[in-house]
């Protein structure tokens with residue numbers, strides 16, 4: 226066991242603050258990583274403030290962070306894929322049972338016994354797992370990802386959650402050339418959704434509540450931008466979409482988007498509003514529409530996504546901040562004031 230520096234929250238109402246946590250010494254299958262950058266996901270904020278308490282309660286203190294990129298410092302004797310000095314990344318998962326049908330299919334993200342990077346039971350040390358707002362982490366090599374060497378590391382970190390969460394459902398539902406695809410919400414997930422949908426060859430329409438994001442949406446790859454508070458603009462797209470990815474972090478009218486799907490169209494919800502959404506039966510039944518959800522992605526697909534990003538030069542657009550600004554970043558997330566992912570430069574933790 227050794228001590229690591231971290232930022233943690235002591236309660237749902239406390240700000241994140243400097244802390245010292247315990248990490249395990251690497252066991253034979255473990256990789257120890259010095260964390261260089263960690264993205265800030267809206268799920269970090271939901272968890273820190275215990276907004277999902279009906280579904281999963283937060284244990285305090287919590288160290289959030291599941292968009293981790295860094296350099297390997299030490300490996301266990303049985304580790305074969307990594308050596309000290311390699312770049313490495315960790316996303317939302319650090320373990321799963323490995324034996325259930327979902328794990329066998331490479332879908333650890335749907336394992337009933339998955340261990341999340343933070344706020345899950347820690348089978349090694351007891352207590353709960355601690356995430357990436359920290360100077361190091363120790364993870365079983367099965368849950369460590371390889372990082373393409375040609376990409377900017379701060380822009381890579383958000384791929385580990387925002388990237389895979391948008392890549393996976395679009396692959397699953399066949400977003401390809403010629404498909405009309407909507408992306409709802411231009412935040413961390415949404416802006417990655419735009420980049421991937423465009424890279425897959427789709428016609429991309431962004432729906433935003435923030436008119437000042439219009440120019441950026443076009444620059445990020447959108448073919449069209451709709452300010453969703455404008456009912457006339459919305460109506461022009463009625464019944465026309467093959468696929469819509471909804472990334473909104475709060476309660477909103479999902480029927481307004483279901484009604485934009487064509488016959489047999491699919492809306493996949495990845496945004497995780499703490500407050501349930503109302504779905505009108507008629508939004509679905511009148512055009513045999515599908516409403517589905519998706520949770521991050523499995524380890525093999527996460528590696529596939531990272532390799533795809535390496536080949537196509539795709540990274541997140543990040544605002545790099547020192548960890549001392551993390552609480553301000555959370556306040557800005559709540560105002561949709563994010564362009565388009567906050568990413569913590571973990572070197573700043575040394576002076577914390």
Ligand code: NAP
Pocket residue numbers: 265266267268269271386387390409410411412413414415432433434435438472473474475476477494495496497498519520521558559561562563565
């Ligand atoms: P984010 O960066 O804060 O972006 C969310 C965006 O949603 C905002 O920028 C805003 O976009 C829009 N929005 C926010 N409040 C809204 C409201 N009241 N009505 C309409 N639109 C609103 O968040 P994120 O990190 O991308 O995460 C988005 C959601 O996905 C969160 O709930 C997060 O927990 C969840 N998530 C799920 C998974 C999964 O596996 N399913 C993985 C990661 C995150 P505009 O300014 O463009 O309107």
Ligand code: ZN
Pocket residue numbers: 266267268269291317386387
């Ligand atoms: Zn996330």
